[in-house]
Amino acid sequence: MRENRLKLGIAGSAVILAAVMVLAYRNANRAVGAGHWVSHTYEVIAELESAFSGLKNAESGVRYFEVTGREEFSKPYHDAVQETDRSLTRLRALVADNSQQEQRLSALLSERKARMAELDALVEVRRRRGFEAARRMTASTGFARMEYARRLIDEMQSEEKRLLEVRLNDERDAARQTVLSISALCILAITVFALLIARITRDNIALTVEIAERRKAQQALDRYARFFSLSVDMFCIADFDGYFKELSDSWEIVLGHPKEEMLKIPYLDFIHPEDRQRTSEESSENSAGTSTLSFENRYRCKDGSYKWLLWNAKPISAERLIYAVARDITERKQDEQALQDYAGKLEKANAELDAFSYSVSHDLRAPLRAIDGFAKILEEDYAPRLDDEGRRLLGVVCNNARQMGRLIDELLAFSRLGRKKLEKTTVDMDALADSVVEQQKSMEPKRTIAVERKTLPAAHGDPALLQQVMANLVSNAFKFTRQKPDARVEIGFTEDAYFVKDNGAGFDMRYSNKLFGVFSRLHGADEFEGTGVGLALVQRIVSRHGGRIWADARPGEGATFRFTLPKSGGDNA
Amino acid sequence: MITNAKDVEILLVEDNPTDAELTIRALKKQHLANKLHHAKDGAEALDFLFARGAYAGRKVENGPKLVLLDLKLPKVDGLEVLREMKADPRTKVIPVVIMTSSKEERDVVESYKLGVNSYVAKPVDFGRFSKAVEDLGLYWLLINHPPQG
Secondary structure: OOHHHHHHHHHEEEEEEHHHHHHHHHHHHHHHHHHHHOOOOOHHHHHHHHHHHHHHHHHHHHHHHHHHHOHHHHHHOOOOOOOOHHHHHHHHHHHHHHHHHHHHHHHHHHHHHHHHHHHHHHHHHHHOOOOHHHHHHHHOHHHHHHHHHHHHHHHHHHHHHHHHHHHHHHHHHHHHHHHHHHHHHHHHHHHHHHHHHHHHHHHHHHHHHHHHHHHHHHHHEEEEHHHHHOOOEEEEEEOOOOEEEEEOHHHHHOOOOHHHHHHHHOOOHHHHHHHHHHHHHHHHHHOOOOEEEEEEEEEEOOOOEEEEEEEEEEEEHHHHEEEEEEEEEEHHHHHHHHHHHHHHHHHHHHHHHHHHHHHHHHHHHHHHEEEEEEEEHHHHHHHHOOOOHHHHHHHHHHHHHHHHHHHHHHHHHHHHHHHOOOOOOEEEEEHHHHHHHHHHHHHOOOOOOOOEEEEOEEEEEHHHHHHHHHHHHHHHHHHHHHOOOOOEEEEEEEEOEEEEEEEOOOOOOOHHHHOOOOOOOOOOOOOOOOOOHHHHHHHHHHHHOOOOEEEEEEOOOOEEEEOOEEEOOOOOO | OOOOOHHEEEEEEEEOOHHHHHHHHHHHOOOOOOOEEEEHHHHHHHHHHHOOHHHHHOHHHHHOOOEEEEEOOOOHHHHHHHHHHHHOOOHHHOEEEEEOOOOOHHHHHHHHHOOOEEEEEEEOOOHHHHHHHHHHHHHHHHOOOOOOO
16 A cells, blocks of 8 residues: 555656656757757858958959959959858858748849859950940949848848847747756756655654564564473464364473374364363354363373363454463372372261260260269268278269269360361350359359459350350369469450450469360369360360460469450451 | 059160169159169160060050150160151150260250150269259159140
């Protein structure tokens, strides 16, 4: 388009330039022709002058001879005659183009001929009959003829002068037009050149920009091509007809088939028979314009094994091509499988554990109940026959049976907690703390414990389990303040953590690492009763809620337990 | 363990002899054990309840007034006994108290689904155990009035 317009411009300019050049040439030619005619006219005028002076010289030569009669004076006359002849001969040639002048010249010639005859006769008369006879002859002839010749010459001269005037004008005219057309030519040429240069410059700039852009695009292409060949992921372009068009090097590396081989065979042939139907359907979707995201199938390797590939693909309907990237996820799939197997095993193990705890809770408790029950019966029925030591020993049996019962219960509760699904809701921690405190107080009605309750924010969690947390912590606080006359328990919330603080026995922070372990206790059974499961349970509940529990204590000064829970309405459930 | 199968008020289904003895002792204290029959497994309990086999002479309609049922039993387990009782209109109205060592939630849930009237986990502590058994016997036999039918 742009090229065509440029060509048209150049052609148009050339035509105009040629036309102006022809015009200029013709004007110049005309000027040269006009100049030629001017000089021709000058020539004619000069020749006429010369002819006229020849005529006059002939007259005066004749006079000399007439007066002197001396033969040597006849020579100028003859010379003049010859001179006149030459001039007239040249004139004849010069005015051949002008019939008027030619006629005048003919008249002049005949006049001159007649006069020459007269002068020749006069010369003869003088020679033969002497001066007087010649003088008479002179007086009677000559003057009229001479006048006539002069008139003819004058006419011719004035004609030539008129012609000269015309021709000079013509010459000037032609010269002016020549100058004009050459000037126009120059201006036009300069204009055309300027336009062309401007145009070329502009095109050049556009071209330079375009070249730079293309170079950039080429560089980008080269770069992508490098990625294409470098990528660990497998790039490909597939035709809607079911064949690969282009494959990155990674295909060869991952599957082991030479690329040329893969291009020759429909890609469905490489796919695991079980995945073929799905893949074919997915390809149809692609052909219909739908992109593929996270599609998985298996491709056959050179060695006959299969690799799991994860696909993203985008069809370009106009090109009838699918641009796709595949990733070898075989390892991940294997890991997933292993994980699934592991989960299955874990589930089985859990079920076994479940059955085991069920049987423990059932079967271990029955003999304990028998021990405790029969010891009690013994005490009831045979007390009078036992001494104090006997009764004390029975008491030890009962206490231990009960302790073991508690251990079993708590252990089971602890193991159940690991399997129990959390049923989360918004928990009113204020109400929960109140009911726990109430319950604890009712269990030890004789004690006076100052319980300071501060407002607690609601939490997001399993109400029964959070109740257990609070109950364990508060009962601990009650338990470990037993020996303090001014027992104080504080329940509150600071710095995003709930806390239960007491001024009881506390513990040495050196052993804090044992605080939350199952069956680990920081106090002797003779000091404070307990199974060592309570805090382990509490920690398990808190951590299952996504929270954290920690303690701060000093021996004899009390302990503070702090724990965090997901906020009510939060998403971190 | 029974004098007259006709006048049974409490059917105790318990395979563990010591638990049975402790239960009976607790009931005796409240004079509730006079008309008690002790079945040692689920099959026997069903025979008794539906007057089959060794108990063919009984009438289903004659009671008992309360069943104390252990869950883990030989032959037929407690939940199955409960299921069959609650499926038959003649035995459906008899109050059933599950007494078991298990505190497993799934047992509790399943029992209530089947229409159990009470669920008691047997405590290891004999004092508490006796108290529970006495309270149950008293409540279901003396205080509660089951619909006639």
